[in-house]
Amino acid sequence: MIKKALTKLILFLFIITLQTHLKIYALSDNSQYASLAKLWNVTNDEVPKLLAREKTLIEASQKLKPLLDGINFCGSYIDTKSNKLFINIKNLSLKDNITNSMKPYQNLLSFNTVNNSLTKLNSTFDKLTNLALQYNATNYIISKQYKVNNIVIYLDPNDYGRNKAFIVNAMQYNPIIKTSTSNKDQPKSTTLESTVIEGRNVSVYVVGGDWLYDHAGNEVCTAGFWISRESRNDQRYLVTAGHCFDNRFANPDGSQTFYTRVFNLVDIGRMTNHSLQLKDLGYILKENNLIVDRPFVKSVGRVARESPIIGSLPSDELEAGSNLCMSGAESRVKCGYIDALDANINFRDGHYVEDVIITTIYSTLGDSGAPVYHSESDDPEDFPDRIIITGIVISGRTGNEEEEVTSVVQPINTILTDDFFLITAN
Ligand SMILES: *[C@@H]1O[C@H](CO)[C@@H](O)[C@H](O)[C@H]1NC(C)=O
Ligand SMILES: *[C@@H]1O[C@H](CO)[C@@H](O)[C@H](O)[C@H]1NC(C)=O
Ligand SMILES: *[C@@H]1O[C@H](CO)[C@@H](O)[C@H](O)[C@H]1NC(C)=O
Ligand SMILES: *[C@@H]1O[C@H](CO)[C@@H](O)[C@H](O)[C@H]1NC(C)=O
Ligand SMILES: *[C@@H]1O[C@H](CO)[C@@H](O)[C@H](O)[C@H]1NC(C)=O
Ligand SMILES: *[C@@H]1O[C@H](CO)[C@@H](O)[C@H](O)[C@H]1NC(C)=O
Ligand SMILES: *[C@@H]1O[C@H](CO)[C@@H](O)[C@H](O)[C@H]1NC(C)=O
Ligand SMILES: *[C@@H]1O[C@H](CO)[C@@H](O)[C@H](O)[C@H]1NC(C)=O
Numbered sequence: 001m002i003k004k005a006l007t008k009l010i011l012f013l014f015i016i017t018l019q020t021h022l023k024i025y026a027l028s029d030n031s032q033y034a035s036l037a038k039l040w041n042v043t044n045d046e047v048p049k050l051l052a053r054e055k056t057l058i059e060a061s062q063k064l065k066p067l068l069d070g071i072n073f074c075g076s077y078i079d080t081k082s083n084k085l086f087i088n089i090k091n092l093s094l095k096d097n098i099t100n101s102m103k104p105y106q107n108l109l110s111f112n113t114v115n116n117s118l119t120k121l122n123s124t125f126d127k128l129t130n131l132a133l134q135y136n137a138t139n140y141i142i143s144k145q146y147k148v149n150n151i152v153i154y155l156d157p158n159d160y161g162r163n164k165a166f167i168v169n170a171m172q173y174n175p176i177i178k179t180s181t182s183n184k185d186q187p188k189s190t191t192l193e194s195t196v197i198e199g200r201n202v203s204v205y206v207v208g209g210d211w212l213y214d215h216a217g218n219e220v221c222t223a224g225f226w227i228s229r230e231s232r233n234d235q236r237y238l239v240t241a242g243h244c245f246d247n248r249f250a251n252p253d254g255s256q257t258f259y260t261r262v263f264n265l266v267d268i269g270r271m272t273n274h275s276l277q278l279k280d281l282g283y284i285l286k287e288n289n290l291i292v293d294r295p296f297v298k299s300v301g302r303v304a305r306e307s308p309i310i311g312s313l314p315s316d317e318l319e320a321g322s323n324l325c326m327s328g329a330e331s332r333v334k335c336g337y338i339d340a341l342d343a344n345i346n347f348r349d350g351h352y353v354e355d356v357i358i359t360t361i362y363s364t365l366g367d368s369g370a371p372v373y374h375s376e377s378d379d380p381e382d383f384p385d386r387i388i389i390t391g392i393v394i395s396g397r398t399g400n401e402e403e404e405v406t407s408v409v410q411p412i413n414t415i416l417t418d419d420f421f422l423i424t425a426n
Helices: 002-027 031-040 044-067 092-101 103-108 118-134 157-173
Strands: 073-079 084-089 109-113 140-145 150-155 176-182 204-208 211-213 219-222 225-229 232-240 256-261 265-275 281-285 291-300 304-312 323-328 332-346 352-359 371-376 386-399 405-411 420-422
Touching: 031 044, 031 323, 031 332, 044 073, 044 084, 044 092, 044 103, 044 371, 073 118, 084 092, 084 103, 092 103, 092 109, 103 109, 118 140, 118 150, 118 157, 118 332, 140 157, 140 352, 150 157, 157 176, 225 291, 232 265, 265 291, 291 323, 304 371, 304 420, 323 386, 332 405, 352 386
Parallel strands: 084 109, 150 176, 204 291, 304 386
Antiparallel strands: 073 084, 140 150, 140 332, 176 386, 211 219, 211 256, 225 232, 225 420, 232 281, 256 265, 265 281, 291 304, 323 332, 323 371, 332 352, 352 405, 371 386, 386 405
16 A cells, blocks of 8 residues: 555656656757767757758659669768768769759769679679578678678678688678677666566556566567557557567467566567567567557657657668667667668578668667667757657677677568558657
8 A cells, every 4th residue: 555655656756857857858959869969960959950951862862763774873872961962883974964864953962983883782792692601601791882882791700710711702702891799689687676566557658769678677678669550450569679589588378578667567468479580570469458559769858758750761762871860778869870771680690681771870788679760850940859760770789999880770661561550659
């Protein structure tokens, strides 16, 4: 009884505090843009302008693509800060022709002459992918990167012994090899009380960026976003990474129950399906009526806040060089650039995932499953910012230098297959 009253009091105080914080927030500047401001090295006020600029650059790149063939064209990428769409071509004599066809965007175009055509990059990418499988390589990423007009392979020095045959044979194609150590995917343990309590008659909101717990109270992964399916739109699934599933915690039916936390653990439901091969995806079926599937993503300004999800963007509508941000339970909001829109990854446990996006976002243990998004804002006064989902984080790696970080993203177009659709706030 006393415990209940106390909980109510704490909840009440919590709500008061939250409201006070929101007021403070409203008085502060556009600090929801702090992470992007940091990425671009600009003030918060300049972020909406850069977001609008980036939107135009991506629009221009979408117009550009059908104009170019695979023989003369060698890929494109954007640089939002310098407001340029870089076009790699083999033959500069094509420049005037392209410029003429891109009239409204002429001032944004910048041409580089390079050697590797798209067709060449594609065939080298395929050859290296096959070599890696043939030589049983492990713990690698193979990616097609237009900015450097080459194939970039990320390898972990701990696996050089096993990967030696692959590396030796790969050298004939002159790829760029980067050293990159994968963050091990072990659940973080925590001091959390592990008793599961009966849910009280309150709603428990679960949003993208929240921690997901196993039944022992370990912080395991990050909640991605909610989806449903046309044929069963009474059912809701929370998307996260497939490798968040842990056999040691499996139920007799082979599923695993995941939890959120208010003061204690509250069960969300069972991960009934998960995939590790070709896609790294897990779906948690919402089975507890107390859980509310809230289509928001946790973000940080001066205080924790939430941004509404208004849609999704498939990988073929993104452009190399554009920004993406993540809301990880461990790392909170981190932003980075897209290095490659076409890559595959092989995990040390042997699972192979293809059609992933490579970014320079920092992520670490616990961030797996985190929603990755592009912010939309054509209006600097816009509050709150709106979020367009582009996928979830499935791997984080660190290079030689501390700032050489890589996060691998499972794109939304590989998640919303069949009749699945994203739950949005509009
Ligand atoms: C960020 O921009 C400031 C000037 O606006 C410059 O002095 C500084 O070197 C920049 N930092 C980085 C890391 O580029
Ligand atoms: C290169 O590969 C990409 C992705 O597989 C494909 O969309 C594109 O059409 C290919 N381009 C050429 C010129 O082969
Ligand atoms: C570049 O294109 C022009 C016109 O199509 C052609 O005459 C020329 O030979 C090409 N140059 C190279 C190096 O391919
Ligand atoms: C560009 O070249 C293509 C053929 O290579 C031609 O069909 C097209 O009309 C040219 N466009 C312009 C704007 O010159
Ligand atoms: C392209 O190839 C030529 C000849 O092989 C070489 O001289 C040149 O440096 C290369 N250009 C680039 C940008 O790699
Ligand atoms: C690949 O390597 C693993 C680990 O070293 C080994 O167990 C497996 O048999 C190898 N597979 C092939 C086809 O060589
Ligand atoms: C939960 O609360 C609502 C309104 O406060 C009430 O109508 C409902 O009966 C309660 N349900 C349970 C199971 O206590
Ligand atoms: C789970 O897998 C079964 C069988 O493969 C499939 O019918 C069902 O649609 C899947 N559900 C989800 C949520 O992926």
